[in-house]
Amino acid sequence: MPTSTQTFNPRRLVGIHAERVTDVSSTDYPGHYPGEDHSWSLDKFRENLTVKVQRLSQRSIDFDIVGVDASIANAFRRIMIAEVPTVCIESVYVWDNTSVIVDEVLAHRIGLVPLNIDPSLIAMKSGPHDTPTDRNTIIFKIDITCSRNPSAPKGSTEPRELYINSELLSSHLVWAPAGEQDEVFAGKPPAPTNPNIVLAKLRPGQSISMELHAVKGVGKDHAKFSPVATASYRILPHIKIKQPIPPEHAEKFQKCFSPGVIKIDPRTKQVSVDEVNVRNDTVSREVLRHPEFADKVELSRVRDYFLFNVESEGPYTPERLLPEAIKVMREKLAVIKKSAEALRDRATDGDVVMAE
């Protein structure tokens, strides 16, 4: 008796075989199946669409999006990585740097430090030569000198104890408010999200003095502007046991999957798929390697069941990232819509001038 988790329409499944993946693209578009109506309708879409948060923590969020095409899910992923703006240090003015790390490398390291500045409070600079103002630039300062610790414990070899300021940490970035920034950022003074990032090591006599200008940007320009450590999804694994697994192989079968995915009835040694935990399977295809399980199990994944995992590294709380991505997407759609309308309205003239 074949068992499986939920029953999904076989058309929604991506086949997982030992050496290849089949049916990767969706087929529910008009004209693919003769006599079936797959025209897009908002009602049907609404009915199928589910978004559910599975887990939320300080830094990351797991949520499911079910019932959308890969292109839509992927668009969200791409926008979260590349197009949701954040504020990062872009220009570094070095007054003094006698540390072992050279100016460019230190500047590069500082640039990668994520800041907690809400990008909505800042305007994007229009170009690299745009003059910095209190509306588009936030200034930090570093002024640090390492010296010997006069009260160091005797015999200590730890640089932390021997010296004062033996490390330049991200917490040494001091915000220098300009103009009206004092009021705008009163609630949450700009600072690195993580105060413990080691940027440089110092020894007595070495000092660093710099001015850092943070601006707003997007991840496609430089990875430092990406608000996420990563944003990705995988599609839901689906296991179908076509023939019962002999009890003597039950444990071996269980071990072929991630822990908790396969249940074994303690009494009958009957093997079944755990409907809740099947999402945790890593799809290692281990089961396909063993001849004793040949033809007894069918692996697949659900094409439109996206299990998102997003780790926030910037100013956004994890749950805010998807709405931000949608916001960006809507802006982009608005541009396209406007252009398309312009195209439609002025199509008779010949040439079309795209908006913006």
Place this chain on the structure above:
Amino acid sequence: MSREGTMSSMDEENEWDLLNKKTWKGIGLADPIKTIEDKWLLLPAFLKIKGLVKQHIDSFNYFVDVDIKNIVKANNKITSDVDPRFWIKYTDIEVGLPDRNESEAIDKRVTPNECRLRDITYSAPIVVTMQYVRGKNIVQRKLCIGRLPIMLRSNKCVLTGKSEAELARMIECPLDPGGYFVVKGTEKVILVQEQLSKNRIIVETDPVKGVVQASCTSSTHGGLKSKTYVATKKGKIYLRHNSIHEDVPIVIALKALGIQSDKEILLLTAGNNEAYKNSFAVNLEDAAKLGVFTRQQALEYIGSRVKINRRVIGPRRPAWEEALEALATIVLAHVPVRGLDFRQKAIFVATMTRRVLMAVDDEKMVDDRDYVGNKRLELAGQLLALLFEDLFKTYNSNLKMAIDKVLKKPSRTNEFDAYNTMRMQGDPLTAGFVRAISTGNWSLKRFKMERAGVTHVLSRLSFISALGMMTRISSQFEKTRKVSGPRALQPSQWGVLCPSDTPEGEACGLVKNLALMTHITTDVEEEPIIRLVHMLGVEDISLSTGTEIYGPNTFVVNVNGTIIGLTRHPHRFVTQFRKLRRARRFSEFVSIYINNHHNAVHIACDGGRICRPAIIVENGRPKVTSEHIALLKKGKATFDDFLRKGLVEYLDVNEENDTYIALYEAEILPTTTHLEIEPFTLLGAVAGLIPYPHHNQSPRNTYQCAMGKQAIGAIAYNQFNRIDTLLYLSVYPQQPMVKTKTIELIGYDKLPAGQNATVAVMSYSGYDIEDALILNKASLDRGYGRCQVLRKNATLIRKYPNGTFDRLADAPVDENGQIAKKYDIVQADGLAGVGERVDPGDVYVNKQSPSNATDNTFTGQAASVPYKNTPLTYKSPVAGNIDKVLISDTENDQTLIKVLIRQTRRPELGDKFSSRHGQKGVCGLIVNQEDMPFNDQGINPDTIMNPHGFPSRMTVGKMIELLAGKAGVLTGTLQYGTAFGGSKVEDMSRILIENGFSYAGKDMLTSGITGEPMEAYVYFGPIYYQKLKHMVMDKMHARARGPRATLTRQPTEGRSREGGLRLGEMERDCLIGYGATQLLLERLMLSSDKFEVNSCSECGLMGYNGWCTYCKSSKKMVSLTIPYAAKLLFQELMAMNVVPRLVVDDA
């Protein structure tokens, strides 16, 4: 064991009990033999006492401690031709510690790093103690006769035996191997030279000419080298030597050497072998035909053919005397002739003859020149010894002349003191050493030695390139010869020379590298060994006749190629000899082996033999046990202890033939004599970086050996304190996920050159064909592959002989009080500030030179002379930063300024990368992170590699590296890919499965562009990638217009001269074939060296300004456009009295 009858159950029970009883040290009979765990630890122990470049250092130490004294002892007396009472005698010589060669210096201590930075030589004084006659007294004094460049980390180097902290204070890297010299600020290596062994008989055949010859190159401590041949010619055997005009029939030669009887000659050469006798008989007849029967006759015969080169004109000596002298001192000079006892030399010649007879009879009896046992490696110490001997002799002869000059003067006012004369000699030794090492030209007239390219600049491109250079061996064979023999891999290279590390192309197989445990011997005194051999019952050769020498069961005993005796019990003798060696009664580097083809026992104690250690096995059990290793682990034993206790011994290539070496402990048989310490030591230091090399196609390992030296990484702990001409550094180097034991031993994990990139093996975008790589832009943003290029720019602020001098000036101010942009960064001292950005065209050293610097007649005020600007300007197309500015002075008091300019580069399209498996590729496309494929964990690859790189290259090691690397990442450990061992694929797959990955290392990826899963699983995981020094920024070049060569007015050639890109012959052929005449005209003339010339249509000669100077007319002048090169050719032809006339048809 077979048992008879039946055994009672009781007996059987007892038998079993006996087997299970713990009998010896708690081990029962049935227990499996315990294997030696971690016997590879002997390798680090070996490297600890010997270091990676021990051969260089040992050799140098031998030179400064022993050899230099021998050389002085051999040349220790100077007498005067004028005053017979005068003499100088050197009693001792001593090389001191390196010090500062500046008289006014207070702190005399000097470090190698200071020498590097200040362009001075790291050298120590050579101090002689001498006695000489002053007036009526004999005085003893010490005098420094010169300075010897000191090899780093040798006995005389200040770095030797220093702790890491002390080295850090001297700004020196503890991982630096040493073994090189610092001469005038550059690091110079004397490469190991490979040569055919000296004083040994080599038998060869020339199948084309049908010649069989035995040759022997004699080399003695006097330095004289000559080659003696015993060769067949038209069926007869002759002795040939450079000092004799004509080939001497062998019988005459032997007679001259004191063997008069034909019977004895026959016995000494052919012995009792009928075949040999038959082929030798003709030689006896030959001598008879020539009428030579007695020794006197033979000497007369030879004497009339000896080349006489005597400088001193004296009374002519009779021919036989000449012959006697030549035979005693020049022919086979290494065989000792005591008194006028030629017996030994005669036997040597007879042996050579016998070897020829053997080879004539059986062509398999020839020797193999390429056999490593017939090779000797010449090291820095030997070369320096030769150089020193030459310089010292020159010094002494010059000194003698100078002394004679003074003593010749009839009336001297004050007492003659030779000490003062010696001090006036200048510094020929110092200059000689410095010149030889810095140019690499070893031209020693005295020894007829003319060698160029002996030294090389130590390549500091990467840590590995420096290390690789120290283990390199260059061959004396010329590279153009088309013979494959010397280039082929020799089976005897096993364990001593790396089979992988050799360059491609013309030097392939000629340049080799030492394996990890190779040791090169230094000279060991011969006399004690000979005495010992006689004490072990070997009969003196001088007392034996041919019958005995070639008698059955008689073995000849050779020491360093010279026959010294006979033994009838070779095996017993050899065993006893080895026992004594293992008991350390004499040097562990003396080798002994039995040659059964020649019925000979060979003992060798000469320098330059290649050897390696092995564990001794006796009675089927290795002498090294786990207990010994435990002691080693605790640090209570060193490698030397293992040698002293006779657990381990050195085997040279010849002695290896006498052994039966088991590769693994399990393979030990009753006949096994030795056990290999670790199989991976057969590779060298550079090939040791490759993980799983035993899974790769062999040429791939060779390619990686060449490429590992070009990888950008960390070069030394003192890399930020160095100022090298060109320095490539990686910003974030990582140690490889998959290490090898070699990597740990040489310190590559501390000075790595590469990064662990997450690689997806898949095709992407089409920009990855032909090995191109796809890089992830976000990875580059985050610092992957970032590197720094530091370039040195040096200048001297000179003082000129006429009193003028260079100066530095601050930035000039124009009439508005403004400083020009290009002087932006120049500070008040005329030098750019440290940390400033240098843009193309900027001045960073504003130097000015006097305009009359070369005018030696100038006598005016030095300060008032006119100056011209001679600044250093920045030429690179991309901006850099001033990294360091150094102001110092050189040994001859010139101010030295060095400016280090740094560029920090991120990888770009066209930069070259390579894995550790000879798989290089350039970056073909840089892709945004969101477009990259990702796996279920959301991991994007850093690099995408095209799978077409695998099938033809067969670099399975790379695939296993990925698998092991992935397993290592998942478990948080580093995996090993050591050759012939390393982490097993099965274990790696198991780790992958346990962590929920596919056992094969293939992941299911999702396309970053469509968002859909990919239809194939993709091999995905970390591979260690190296960034190579070839970067687009250093190569990119294009020009529209630019400089032209003066002579031809054609565009210059080459990137450095901003040259044009040539449309060559083949391209021209294409255009001709296509018929694009106008394009041809444009490319070859109009865009190149177009020239308007006036030509006379009357006489056909060129004129100018519409005037023909030949016809004295302007009537028929026409204007032509021709290439300037053509005009030049016409004029050159005219200069050669050839008149080229331009016949203008339709002008």
